[in-house]
């Protein structure tokens with residue numbers, strides 16, 4: 259196992275494909291992280307203590323280099339002497355930094371384009387004379403900077419790719435990270451291995467050992483508790499923590515009352531088989547009391563985040579635990595607003611939902627750098643049973659973020675029953691393989707209906723089923739009408755308070771997966 263992973267840093271200029279670059283690099287077995295766009299050479303050097311930094315990639319972004327507040331590179335970034343690859347906005351910024359000529363494009367290019375490769379060298383080695391690429395830009399580099407040479411052009415973009423004549427500095431006007439750039443993986447591979455000379459030493463086997471050792475080092479023989487919701491992330495984190503800490507770990511399942519029907523029993527059965535000290539904290543009443551009358555989604559999330567911690571603190575006081583371990587993953591951190599140029603979308607309860615004052619020495623997040631599919635890989639390697647590996651993700655605040663408006667016992671009961679029906683019908687039809695999540699939402703809207711020849715005025719329940727790879731983007735699933743019909747019939751028949759069922763046909767973006 260290497261002491262440090264070879265790593266490429268992706269400088270974040272706010273582009274929608276930023277996290278895709280990271281994923282593409284990781285797919286080559288090389289570690290990668292998103293860092294702020296104006297990271298200084300000193301900050302890169304500091305990161306080099308932990309990772310073996312081999313190169314920098316400048317992401318795309320929505321700005322024009324001419325906008326007054328456009329995000330810029332640190333002026334001394336070239337002093338790192340690391341290989342640099344600028345993509346799209348990053349390509350223009352790199353050109354601007356080294357005195358190239360960047361101008362607003364005469365003709366803007368969006369979408370698929372043909373690029374002529376004039377010199378198939380460096381990042382472009384092994385490519386054909388013309389390549390299909392994905393463009394999305396309004397500025398363009400019209401002249402290569404001094405000491406640089408142009409490597410490719412399109413009809414509207416004279417310098418679609420360039421490189422420094424002697425240093426490992428490259429720019430591409432297009433996005434090699436999206437699948438529409440046909441040989442994008444090959445271009446990134448050239449940069450990672452030929453230009454940066456990185457080793458593919460970020461392998462899952464190594465990673466498990468490393469995460470276990472880090473947990474041992476960070477807890478230094480102390481006791482810890484882990485919040486176990488039964489979703490895939492916390493299950494994997496708990497298994498790793500149990501490997502690291504043995505009997506010094508207590509896994510706590512907080513039953514806040516907004517769990518799915520049958521969930522508590524299912525989790526208890528699944529985890530009683532493991533060699534883990536597992537306890538269930540019945541906290542239904544205290545959560546409901548705190549949430550009385552709360553409507554605003556972010557407030558709900560914050561209250562729940564705080565209450566979770568208070569429950570954990572009480573249990574820690576009994577067991578002598580000084581550390582709290584959580585199953586937070588990389589997208590949770592991104593969406594909770596840790597990227598400088600991206601907005602906070604929502605406070606994932608275990609990240610931004612945390613209260614300011616916490617009675618733990620430290621919170622540890624062993625999976626904090628991983629995407630969901632990487633967590634599933636780790637789960638398989640740890641030998642976790644299929645029913646845990648394939649569990650659909652379930653948000654920490656549970657059904658509370660699937661009940662719009664004030665939380666009442668009646669709405670919670672509708673949420674549990676309708677969610678169970680959605681699960682049963684979808685699982686019965688073998689549809690789950692392609693689905694990321696499928697669930698119901700109890701809206702705060704009421705609608706008129708007719709039941710048994712009488713007027714009924716009841717709740718509207720929405721059904722949501724999405725396909726996704728890592729939850730950063732998602733598409734609504736085109737599940738067959740017959741299945742929707744069965745779900746709708748059962749919900750309206752079996753839950754008297756519901757008069758209407760609708761299907762959510764919104765992608766993410768612009769929607770999020772959960773309704774709150």
Ligand code: XMP
Pocket residue numbers: 593603604605606607608651652653654655695729766769770771772773774
């Ligand atoms: P959104 O709704 O942000 O959800 O598109 C993306 C994914 O994250 C899950 N999710 C959460 N998971 N704590 C979690 O552990 C949370 O607070 C939380 N909020 C959303 C959501 O179910 C989806 O898979």
